[in-house]
Amino acid sequence: MLHVRKSLCVVDDDTIYQFTTARMVQIVDSTVDVLTFGDGEQAMRYIHANAHDASKLPDMILLDLNMPFMDGWEFLTAFEAIRDSLSKSIVIYVVSSSIDERDALRARSYGDVQDYLEKPVTTDRIRTLLSEYVKRPG
Numbered sequence: 001m002l003h004v005r006k007s008l009c010v011v012d013d014d015t016i017y018q019f020t021t022a023r024m025v026q027i028v029d030s031t032v033d034v035l036t037f038g039d040g041e042q043a044m045r046y047i048h049a050n051a052h053d054a055s056k057l058p059d060m061i062l063l064d065l066n067m068p069f070m071d072g073w074e075f076l077t078a079f080e081a082i083r084d085s086l087s088k089s090i091v092i093y094v095v096s097s098s099i100d101e102r103d104a105l106r107a108r109s110y111g112d113v114q115d116y117l118e119k120p121v122t123t124d125r126i127r128t129l130l131s132e133y134v135k136r137p138g
Contacts, residue, residue: 007033009058011043013067024126039067040075054088065096076110093117
């Protein structure tokens with residue numbers, strides 16, 4: 001049986017957050033690959049470039065809202081437009097420091113968003129996310 005590696009993508013302009021989240025993922029499960037992007041535009045370019053190669057697309061995206069160039073809202077709109085052309089489905093979690101309930105409601109209104117998580121995301125929460133979504137059969 002072919003083993004398919006799972007991957008998670010962190011889209012956030014805070015490099016410290018990128019590093020700590022990637023480190024938490026590796027602590028929880030060292031077999032999960034972690035991709036990091038500093039804004040939605042970089043992540044969208046990567047997804048476009050690999051749309052037909054499921055092995056390169058992430059299983060899950062942890063998406064910040066407030067970023068330069070292309071913010072999380074713009075990313076979600078762009079993602080909706082290309083979702084059906086992707087070679088696999090991707091679970092998206094919005095992860096933000098915003099405690100404004102309007103942001104949470106707006107984020108959850110996107111069909112691709114699984115949930116809205118407030119920063120900081122803990123190792124236990126990463127463990128739960130990985131067990132629920134990334135560890136599902138490939």
